[in-house]
Amino acid sequence: MSERSASRLHSRVAWRRGLRNAGSHTLLVASSVVVGLPFLWMITTALKGSKEVYIFPPIWVPKVLRWDNFVTAWESAPFARFYLNSGIIAVSGVVLEVLIAALTAYAFARIEFPAREALFMIILAAMMIPGQLALIPNYVTLKQLGWINTYQGIVIPHVSSVFGAFFLRQAFLGISAELFDAAKIDGAGHLRALLSVALPIARPVLATLTLYLFIAKWNAYLWPLIVTNTQNMRPLPIGLFMLRHAEYQIGPEHLMAASLFVLAPVLVVFFLAQKQLIDSIASGAIKG
Amino acid sequence: MFPERPSPWNRARALLQPPRLGRRRRREYLSFLAFVAPNFILLSVFTFWPLIYSFFLSFRKWNMIAPTKEFVGLSNYGKMIADSVYWQVSRNTLYLAGGAVFIKLVLALALALLLNQRLGGRAVYRAIIFSPTFTTSVAVAMVWSWIFDPFYGLLRVPLNLLGLASPRWLSDIRWTIPAIIIVTIWQGLGYDMVIFLAGLQSIPTDLYEAARVDGATGWRLFRNITFPLLSPTTFFLVITSTIGAMKAFDIVAVMTGGGPMNSSNVYVYYLYQNAFRWFKSGYASAMAVVLFLVILMITLVQVRLSRRWVHY
DSSP: OHHHHHHHHHHHHOOOOOOOHHHHHHHHHHHHHHHHHHHEEEEEEEEOTTTTGGGGGGOOSHHHOOOHHHHHHHHHTHHHHHHHHHHHHHHHHHHHHHHHHHHHHHHHHHHHHHHHHHHHHHHHGGGGSGGGGGGGHHHHHHHHHHHHOOOOOOOGOOOOOSSSHHHHHHHHHHHOOHHHHHHHHHOOOOOIIIHHHHHHHHHHHHHHHHHHHHHHHHHOOHHHHHHOSSSOOOHHHHHHHHHHHSSSSSHHHHHHHHHHHHHHHHHHHHHHHHHHHHHHHTTTTOOO | OOOOOOHHHHHHHHHHHHOOOOHHHHHHHHHHHHHHHHHHHHHHIIHHHHHHHHHHTTTTOOSSSSOOOEEEEEEHHHHHHOOOHHHHHHHHHHHHHHHHHHHHHHHHHHHHHHHHOOOTTTHHHHHHHHHHGSSSSHHHHHHHHHHOOTTTTTTHHHHHTTTTOOOOOSSTTTTHHHHHHHHHHHHHHHHHHHHHHHHHTTSSSHHHHHHHTOOHHHHIIIIIIIIHHHHHHHHHHHHHHHHHHHHHHHHHHTTTTTTTTTTOOOHHHHHHHHIIOOOOHHHHHHHHHHHHHHHHHHHHHHHHHHHHOOOO
């Protein structure tokens, strides 16, 4: 093959690849736009005037940005209280569940016990029981405990750990035994070994687990809906839902603004840690 | 003195007594128990006990307040068979599961194939398409309700461009489930795409090279290499998405409340209505038991098949 025809072939291959790439980019941009539009729509609607909302075809940039919609939305329901509730529920739930997961994972990875593997299967078997099955029984249990409409009633039934325990255990099993032996020689007990050897080394897994649990608990809807019965105990998703059925007249722009209150924290967490979260899902460490 | 006779009593005691544990070992065992106790207690009370209690309640009639739970045998299950709403709700759930899972997986696979190339900006596309995954369903359902508005909603724009009128998505009994399917796809697409992408990246590239040497291209590569080798991933996603769709609740609760005329009512929402709106805890428990058994069966089939069906 002469040098010229080779370079021509090369340029033709490059041209075809370029065309294919352009095609791929077009499709991916289109898909990203379609997926992203609901977010943009929510933001622009939240900033529209009450008449602009009812213009069709819709406008994307409001004439005047109505930031006061957020104030109106915030004042139309006790959102400060909802935020506080959501914060308390999510943070305490995450702390407890991570702690429980870490203790379980460490025990099953590092402490001797007869029939340890069989016991671990019992924990994994809990995955087979859908949460929907537990709604009525747990409600009855909570009633007996006097926990209806309390923070502990919302939080405690959902801090046992199966997935978290499983993946932290995998991480702990991957840590070389010498490190634990060294800690032991220094006189550390199991709790110290967990806190000063296992957890620091498993920090990436721990961080992903924490973020994931935070998002899951922040978004939870069905259980808090069942256990709460007064407005001052409601977390954000329930408060938002009730807002739609509020007596006072609220427009779509206020509903979108209120929805943003609820979504903002999880979107921020997601975009700050998106690579880590997506990678851990790709590697099978988290179930959606 | 008489030597102590090995009486049957002594022998039995020796057998029953566990071999004496060393002090160190006993401490290990105690630490283990202390470490796992919180999780085991919580799982027992809030996960395993509910399984037993649901079976128990499914044979009773109880309004969740009365002191007695009347035994009614299988009548709750009998009622389910005779309840036309129960069947409607089950059909709706299947419709939702079938529609959402199929379309979502096809789109997710297409996107994963697009992203599985050497392209600039891959991470950005991936992040955007994935971003709905972790969003709060209630907020998302609020936004979509407004998108579906037949007069001022965003979705009316492309429909009008195609010369179509917008259906009354959330008030026309024919369009409620499709609307829920659309939101379900939007929210779940990114997760499936990421799992497919991981599956694609685990296919050894030398297979493609060998096939290319044999002159295979494009579609044939996909049909003979990609798709068969991806089957474990596809299968996993079909199962998990189906189970997920069977548990649908949030979006239905917010967008339609199951209506109009139960046209968008789904299994878990109807269960919730029976339990916490009408206080028919026996009937709702029977529904929960059936849901549990169906999901259990699907899971067991998955475990069996994925053992046999994995192509490597």
